[in-house]
Amino acid sequence: LNFYGSRDTIATVSYSQALDPKREPDKTFAGKIVFVGSGLTIGNPGTTKDEFATPYSLFDHSAMRGVEIHATAYLNLVRNEWLTRTPMWIERTGIVLLAAIFGALFIGWPPYRGLLIAILAAVFVVVLAWYCFVWQHAWFAWMKVVVVIAAAYGWAVLYKQYENEIFRCRLDRYLPPQIIDRVIREGFPEGRTASGRVHFHRPAAQHQIGRAHV
Numbered sequence: 250l251n252f253y254g255s256r257d258t259i260a261t262v263s264y265s266q267a268l269d270p271k272r273e274p275d276k277t278f279a280g281k282i283v284f285v286g287s288g289l290t291i292g293n294p295g296t297t298k299d300e301f302a303t304p305y306s307l308f309d310h311s312a313m314r315g316v317e318i319h320a321t322a323y324l325n326l327v328r329n330e331w332l333t334r335t336p337m338w339i340e341r342t343g344i345v346l347l348a349a350i351f352g353a354l355f356i357g358w359p360p361y362r363g364l365l366i367a368i369l370a371a372v373f374v375v376v377l378a379w380y381c382f383v384w385q386h387a388w389f390a391w392m393k394v395v396v397v398i399a400a401a402y403g404w405a406v407l408y409k410q411y412e413n414e415i416f417r418c419r420l421d422r423y424l425p426p427q428i429i430d431r432v433i434r435e436g437f438p439e440g441r442t443a444s445g446r447v448h449f450h451r452p453a454a455q456h457q458i459g460r461a462h463v
Contacts, residue, residue, distance in 0.1 A: 251325050251332045251386060255305035256313050259320050282323070286316025332382070335389040348397050355405030367402040371395045 253259070266272045287299050300312035325331040351370070355363040378391035413433050420429050 250318070250321055251330050252303050252305060252313075252321055253324070255303070255309050256311040256317070259317050259324075261317070284316045284320045284323070286314060286319070330386055333387045335387065340390055340393070344393060344397050347394060348401055351398055351401035352404060355402050356408060360406055360409070363402055363405060367398050370398050374398070 262273055262277070267278070298312075299315040301315065301318060303313045303318075306312060351367075354366070358366065374391050374394045378389065381387045381389070416433060417429055420432070424432070
C-alpha cells in the first residue's frame with residue numbers, strides 16, 4: 250500500500266455528525282464513496298481493536314484504523330498509485346554485483362578514500378530509493394544495498410590488515426619496523442632521481458610479497 254499519511258489523513262466523520270444534517274449536510278457525501286467502520290481507540294478487555302501499524306507509526310506512534318486502510322487501498326487502485334517492488338531476481342543479482350564491485354574497488358583504495366566512497370554511495374542509494382518511492386511509486390530493498398556497501402568496505406579493511414600482517418612478517422627479519430610501515434604505505438623503492446630522492450611504486454601487496462628481495 251502507498252499510504253498518504255498517518256492516521257486521519259483521509260477525511261473522517263463520526264456517526265453522530267453524519268446523521269445530523271445541521272452539522273453535516275447531504276452534499277458532504279454526495280457523489281462520494283463512503284467507507285463505514287469502527288473508530289474506537291479503546292476496546293473491551295480481551296478484544297482486538299481494528300487498528301494497525303503503518304510506516305508512519307515509527308514517527309508518531311499512532312495506529313491506523315482498518316476502515317482507513319481499506320480506503321487507502323481503494324484510492325491506490327483508482328489512482329494507480331500503488332507501490333511496485335523491484336523483482337526479487339533483479340534485487341539479488343544487483344546486490345551480488347555491487348558486493349563484488351565495491352569489494353574489489355575498496356581493496357585497491359586507501360581506507361579513508363574507501364570510507365568516503367562508501368558514505369557517498371550509501372547516501373546515493375537512500376536518495377534514489379526516496380525518488381523511486383515518491384515519483385515512481387516503486388521501492389526496493391535499499392537497506393540491504395546499504396548493508397552490502399558497508400560490509401564490502403569492512404571486508405576490504407580486514408583483508409588489507411591481514412595482507413599487511415603477512416607482508417610485515419616476511420620483512421620483519423630484514424628491515425626495521427619504521428621502514429616496513431613506510432613500504433606498506435608507499436610501496437617498494439623504484440629508483441633515485443638526480444636530487445637523490447627515492448621514488449616508490451605501488452604494486453599489489455601479493456606481488457610485493459613474492460618479489461621481496463632484501
